[in-house]
Amino acid sequence: MQNNDSMIGHISKSNIAWIFQWVPADYNTFDDFKMGKKTELWRANQHFSKMKAGDIALLWKAGSGTEEQAGEAGIYGLARLMGEPFPAPLSDKYAKYRVKLEYFFLLTNPILKSTLAVHPQLNELSQRIVRGTNFRVTEEEWIELRSIILGEEAVIQQDRIPERKLFEGMRFVRDSQMVSRIKDAVDHKCQICGLQIKTKGDGYYSEGHHIQPLGNDHEGPDEEGNIIILCPNHHQEFDLGVIAIEPLRQIIVHWDTNNPYHSKNLAYSRKLKKEFLEYHYTTIFMSK
Incomplete structure (x- = not known):
C-alpha cells in the first residue's frame, strides 16, 4: 500500500x-x-x-x-x-x-x-x-x-x-457549496500561481484546501478564512507541507528556496485568517 x-x-x-x-x-x-x-x-x-x-x-x-x-x-x-x-x-x-x-x-x-x-x-x-x-x-x-x-x-x-x-450529510452539501462560492468569486484561480484551468465547455477547475486541516489531530474549522483555492499542483504541495504562506507578511515560502514562487507575493489578495496560516506554517510546514 x-x-x-x-x-x-x-x-x-x-x-x-x-x-x-x-x-x-x-x-x-x-x-x-x-x-x-x-x-x-x-x-x-x-x-x-x-x-x-x-x-x-x-x-x-x-x-x-x-x-x-x-x-x-x-x-x-x-x-x-x-x-x-x-x-x-x-x-x-x-x-x-x-x-x-x-x-x-x-x-x-x-x-x-x-x-x-x-x-x-x-x-x-x-x-x-x-x-x-x-x-x-x-x-x-x-x-x-x-x-x-x-x-x-x-x-x-x-x-x-x-x-x-462523524458524517452529517447536509453538512457535506453546505460545505461543498461554500467552497464552490469561493471558487466562483476568485474565477477558479490558484492563489499561489494564478493558474486558471479551463475544462471542456465553459467550465473551470480548481481545488479548495483547508489551511488548518479538518478533524483528527488538527481540528481545523470549516470556514471561509481557512480555505484557499489552489491548482492541483500547489494543492499537493500544501498536502506535502513543502509550501506555506508566511503569516506576518503573507508571502509564499517554499522548502526549496530555488522554487520560482519562494518569497513571492500571492497571485491575488483574498483574506486568509492569520491564525490558520500560523498553524499551517508552524505545525505542518516547519515540522517537515
Missing part, C-alpha cells in the same frame, strides 16, 4: 474514476483493510473494455449490511486499477472479468448516497447506482468528487472502519 502522499498525488492526477460496488452479504471490504491487504481482485461485469491501469476505483458499499457493515450506501474507500480487466475463469460464477485493485484508504466520512442525491453536481450519479457492480463516473462528477476528497486531508485512514456518526 502506498503512503498517503503518494496516494493523494495519484488521485490528483487521475482523470478517470469508476464506482466498484460491493454487497455486504457477499463480501466485507472493511476486513480487507483491517487485515492489511494491499490488493484484491474485484469483479468487472460492466464497462470492463473501457477500464485502464491507473484509473481510480471508488469503493461503494451497498446499503444492505449488518453490524460493522450496517449503514447507508455510499463511497467508503478508494483504490486504483493496477491493470486492465482480464477474463475470469469459467469456474467463476460471479464475474465476467476481474481486475486487480490496489487499496488506498477508507474514508472516515463516507460520501453517502443520500448526500449525493441532494448535491447539484452529483445527484444523477446517485440515481445510476442500483443493481450491478461497476458504474461510470463522468468527468464533471469526478472533478467534483476529487475536489471534495482532496479537500478533506484528515479523512484518510488505513485500516479502521469508517465512523458513520
Whole structure:
C-alpha cells in the first residue's frame, strides 16, 4: 500500500474514476483493510473494455449490511486499477472479468448516497447506482468528487472502519457549496500561481484546501478564512507541507528556496485568517 502522499498525488492526477460496488452479504471490504491487504481482485461485469491501469476505483458499499457493515450506501474507500480487466475463469460464477485493485484508504466520512442525491453536481450519479457492480463516473462528477476528497486531508485512514456518526450529510452539501462560492468569486484561480484551468465547455477547475486541516489531530474549522483555492499542483504541495504562506507578511515560502514562487507575493489578495496560516506554517510546514 502506498503512503498517503503518494496516494493523494495519484488521485490528483487521475482523470478517470469508476464506482466498484460491493454487497455486504457477499463480501466485507472493511476486513480487507483491517487485515492489511494491499490488493484484491474485484469483479468487472460492466464497462470492463473501457477500464485502464491507473484509473481510480471508488469503493461503494451497498446499503444492505449488518453490524460493522450496517449503514447507508455510499463511497467508503478508494483504490486504483493496477491493470486492465482480464477474463475470469469459467469456474467463476460471479464475474465476467476481474481486475486487480490496489487499496488506498477508507474514508472516515463516507460520501453517502443520500448526500449525493441532494448535491447539484452529483445527484444523477446517485440515481445510476442500483443493481450491478461497476458504474461510470463522468468527468464533471469526478472533478467534483476529487475536489471534495482532496479537500478533506484528515479523512484518510488505513485500516479502521469508517465512523458513520462523524458524517452529517447536509453538512457535506453546505460545505461543498461554500467552497464552490469561493471558487466562483476568485474565477477558479490558484492563489499561489494564478493558474486558471479551463475544462471542456465553459467550465473551470480548481481545488479548495483547508489551511488548518479538518478533524483528527488538527481540528481545523470549516470556514471561509481557512480555505484557499489552489491548482492541483500547489494543492499537493500544501498536502506535502513543502509550501506555506508566511503569516506576518503573507508571502509564499517554499522548502526549496530555488522554487520560482519562494518569497513571492500571492497571485491575488483574498483574506486568509492569520491564525490558520500560523498553524499551517508552524505545525505542518516547519515540522517537515
